[in-house]
Amino acid sequence: MGIKLTGFASGVAFGLILGWARLTDYDAIRDMLLLRQPDVFLLMMSAMLTAAVGVRLLRAFKVRSVLDATPIAWSTQTSHRRHIVGSILFGIGWSLAGTCPGPLAAQLGRGQFVSLFTTGGVLTGIFIHDRIRVRRQAVVTRPIGEAALVAGL
Amino acid sequence: MTTVLATRAPWFVAGPLIGLLIVLLLWITNKPLGALGGYIEFDEWVTRVRSTLGWRAVFVVGVMVGGTLSAAVGAGWHPTLAYGSFDAVFGSSLWLKVTVLFSAGVLIGGGGRLAGGCTSGHGLCGTSLGSPASFVCTATFMATAIACTFAIAWVFGA
Numbered sequence: 001m002g003i004k005l006t007g008f009a010s011g012v013a014f015g016l017i018l019g020w021a022r023l024t025d026y027d028a029i030r031d032m033l034l035l036r037q038p039d040v041f042l043l044m045m046s047a048m049l050t051a052a053v054g055v056r057l058l059r060a061f062k063v064r065s066v067l068d069a070t071p072i073a074w075s076t077q078t079s080h081r082r083h084i085v086g087s088i089l090f091g092i093g094w095s096l097a098g099t100c101p102g103p104l105a106a107q108l109g110r111g112q113f114v115s116l117f118t119t120g121g122v123l124t125g126i127f128i129h130d131r132i133r134v135r136r137q138a139v140v141t142r143p144i145g146e147a148a149l150v151a152g153l
Numbered sequence: 154m155t156t157v158l159a160t161r162a163p164w165f166v167a168g169p170l171i172g173l174l175i176v177l178l179l180w181i182t183n184k185p186l187g188a189l190g191g192y193i194e195f196d197e198w199v200t201r202v203r204s205t206l207g208w209r210a211v212f213v214v215g216v217m218v219g220g221t222l223s224a225a226v227g228a229g230w231h232p233t234l235a236y237g238s239f240d241a242v243f244g245s246s247l248w249l250k251v252t253v254l255f256s257a258g259v260l261i262g263g264g265g266r267l268a269g270g271c272t273s274g275h276g277l278c279g280t281s282l283g284s285p286a287s288f289v290c291t292a293t294f295m296a297t298a299i300a301c302t303f304a305i306a307w308v309f310g311a
Binding site: 003004006007008009010011012013015016017018019020021022023024025026027030033034035039042043044045046047048049050051052054055057058063065066067068070072073074076077078079080082083084085086087088089090091092093094095096097098100101102104105106107108109110111112113114115117118119120121122123124125126127128129130 | 158161162163164165167168169170171172173174175176177178179180181182183184185186188189191192193195196197200202207208209211212213214215216217218219220221222223224227230231232233234235236237238239242250251253254255256257258259260261262263264265266267268269271272273275276277278279280281282283284285286287288289290291293294295296297298299301302303305306
């Protein structure tokens, strides 16, 4: 229960800030991507730097998480081809729609209802990705048994 | 309060606030912030991969509520199908909007899923945690989006 309540509250805060900073406006994102306005770049960099300092302080002082008292820690990933391919597709979508998953949800809440089309696309895109991955796994694991094949279809 | 929220938050207020939110979420839950995960949970719930929605889906619902609040306490909640200069760039036909935005959404969802994160998950949170993949992803989608937006402006002349 605690984690869902925290998730909801932090979501509300995130949506409020995104809306307040007008990251939900097509033109704010377009002006950023056309390198006309530095605001959104500066916003992202200051968010990242603030978080970078903050999370390291938590780790340095060996702080434990409020909900389950585990030591604050995180894993990092090395980059693979899928990161680059995925991010190229993501970048094209971001440019066309002028939004990305966070601001998109805030757009829905703000009553910018064209975001319903974008949201439908995002859910479909994830579905297509997962379908392709399941199919591939089914092909790979086919000799192991019927179960994997059934799960794949 | 209302008057402050009615004008656009400057980057040096909104940016550090989002940074603090990432720190706070990690402190409370020991989980990294990211929006795409909520959409993934929703898909997995619909396709019965998971039986219940997790906290990331609830987070996205929270973002919607936060968006509503940002409008309500600002200039007011005014539902619309308009989308800024999108209409001037691509045209204002509703079918065109459906086609472009839905296709863009498919690229955002599929590409983000493949890359393991979006602008918030990789761009803000992953980079602040020092994840090499997040730096590669952020540089890639930034460069792609900038190039693509310039190309669109050049082709459509808007």
